Amino acid sequence: MEHKKIVSTFAFLFLACVHLAAAEVKDIKPPLAVKDTKESDQQIGDFSLSGFGDKGKKSWDLAGKSADIFSEVVKLKKVVGNNYAQNDTINLTADNGDFNKQSGLVHLQDNVVITTSSGSKLTTDTLDWDRKQQMVSTLDKVNLARQDMNLSGQGAQGQTALKQIKLDKDVRLDIQARDLQVNKKEKIVIVCDGPLDVDYEKNVAIFNNNVKVEKSDLTIYSDKMQVYFTPKQQDNTSVQGPAVISSSVNKIVALGNVRIIRGENISYSQEAIYTALDKKITLTGKPQIIIYQRENIDAASGD
Numbered sequence: 001m002e003h004k005k006i007v008s009t010f011a012f013l014f015l016a017c018v019h020l021a022a023a024e025v026k027d028i029k030p031p032l033a034v035k036d037t038k039e040s041d042q043q044i045g046d047f048s049l050s051g052f053g054d055k056g057k058k059s060w061d062l063a064g065k066s067a068d069i070f071s072e073v074v075k076l077k078k079v080v081g082n083n084y085a086q087n088d089t090i091n092l093t094a095d096n097g098d099f100n101k102q103s104g105l106v107h108l109q110d111n112v113v114i115t116t117s118s119g120s121k122l123t124t125d126t127l128d129w130d131r132k133q134q135m136v137s138t139l140d141k142v143n144l145a146r147q148d149m150n151l152s153g154q155g156a157q158g159q160t161a162l163k164q165i166k167l168d169k170d171v172r173l174d175i176q177a178r179d180l181q182v183n184k185k186e187k188i189v190i191v192c193d194g195p196l197d198v199d200y201e202k203n204v205a206i207f208n209n210n211v212k213v214e215k216s217d218l219t220i221y222s223d224k225m226q227v228y229f230t231p232k233q234q235d236n237t238s239v240q241g242p243a244v245i246s247s248s249v250n251k252i253v254a255l256g257n258v259r260i261i262r263g264e265n266i267s268y269s270q271e272a273i274y275t276a277l278d279k280k281i282t283l284t285g286k287p288q289i290i291i292y293q294r295e296n297i298d299a300a301s302g303d
Contacts, residue, residue: 042068042069043066043067043068043069044066044067044069045065045066045067046063046064046065046066047063047064047066047067047074047076048061048062048063048064049061049062049063049099050062051131057084058084059083059084059131060081060082060083060084060131061081061082062076062079062080062081062099062106063079063080063081064076064077064078064079064080064097065077065078066078072100072101072102073098073099073100073101074098074099074101075096075097075098076096076097076098076099077095077096078095079092079093079094079095079096079097079106079108080092080093081093081097081106081108081129083131083134083160083161085134085160085161088116088117088118088161088163089116089117090114090115090116090117090160090161090162091114091115091116092108092112092113092114092127092129093111093112093113094108094109094110094111094112094113094127095109095110095111096108096109096110097109104131104132105128105129105130105131106128106129106131107126107127107128107129108126108127108128108129109125109126109127110125110126111123112124112125112126112127112138114127114136114160114162116161116162118161119146119147120144120145120146120162120200121144121145121146122142122143122144122145122156122162123142123143124138124140124141124142124143124156125138125140125141126138126139126140129160131160134159134160134161135157135158135159135160136156136157136158136159136160137156137157137158138155138156139154139155140154140155141153141154142154142155142156142167144156144162144165146200148175148176148177148185149173149174149175149176150173150174151167151171151172151173151174151196151198152167152170152171152172153167153168153169153170153171153172153194153196154167154168154169154170154194155167155168155169156168162200163199163200163201164197164198164199164200164201165197165198166195166196166197166198167194167195167196167198168194168195169193169194169195170193170194171190171191171192171193171194171195171196171207172189172190172191173189173190173191173196173205173207174187174188174189175187175188175189175190175249177248177249177276186215186216187215187216188213188214188215188249189213189214190205190207190211190212190213190214190225190227191211191212192207192208192209192210192211192212192225193208193209193210194208194209195208195209196208203228203229203230203231203250204226204227204228204229205226205227205229206224206225206226206227207224207225207226207227208223208224209223209224210223211223211224211225211254213225213227213252213254217262217263217279218260218261218262218274218281219260219261219262220252220254220258220259220260220261220272220274221254221257221258221259221260222254222255222256222257222258222259222272223255223256223257224254224255224256225252225253225254225255226252226253226255227249227251227252228249228250228251228252228253229248229249229250230248230249230250248276249276250275250276250277251273251274251275251276252273252274252276253271253272253273253274254271254272254273254274255270255271256270256271257270258270258271258272258283258285260272260281260283262281264292265289265290265291265292266289266290267281267283267287267288267289267290268286268287268288268289268290269283269284269285269286269287269288270284270285270286271283271284271285272284
């Protein structure tokens with residue numbers, strides 16, 4: 001069917017058909033073309049929605065190269081969404097997406113990517129975006145890259161701006177951490193069964209259940225672990241944007257059934273605090289240290 005030109009009254013007819021109930025939706029870009037399909041009520045091209053805050057400032061927008069209009073859902077192709085936070089702009093893209101006209105919820109699927117102006121990039125297969133609550137969630141595997149850190153796990157929930165995020169299980173964090181003593185980078189790997197809670201504003205990550213951290217000079221095991229990072233402003237790195245976390249590990253607090261392997265020496269305790277600046281370990285809670293020492297004993301011989 002040939003596309004017909006859209007007359008000025010189309011915007012009103014389109015709104016009546018779509019029945020968008022979200023009060024914050026202020027602006028709808030008229031579609032370029034409309035045609036009837038058997039699968040949906042209507043099909044349009046260049047679908048676009050925008051939402052505005054109390055003071056008339058744009059708070060979000062959502063667009064698709066094409067859309068199938070159903071009674072409750074708009075199915076989008078080549079989805080691009082933006083969330084305009086107070087100090088950060090968040091961009092969301094996916095090959096496919098569903099926009100629920102009643103609730104305003106957005107479901108993204110296939111090659112889902114979130115990027116923030118503060119330097120985070122999250123990739124996954126599916127994602128639910130709650131614009132009103134400023135939250136995102138998924139049951140699938142996620143990968144979150146940020147400067148010299150790469151975080152992965154199964155299932156995630158967090159703020160749209162990725163300032164705070166929780167990974168459910170099978171967690172792994174790879175860090176190219178800066179050694180503050182010699183001012184060079186070293187690799188640190190932390191794994192746990194999960195969950196993991198990361199707060200980029202407070203510069204802390206909390207690992208739970210069967211936690212293991214590996215550095216070049218030691219390995220730490222514990223039930224729970226709090227990893228504190230040096231804030232960027234103290235790290236002499238001029239990166240713009242909110243919630244910026246550095247890759248420099250400042251302190252590690254291990255809790256519950258702590259075991260530390262350093263060379264051939266092993267220590268046990270209920271709590272251990274490792275400070276990166278002086279590489280000092282403080283053990284509390286029935287600490288035990290096993291030291292293996294090798295001695296060369298020369299047998300004396302006489303005439």
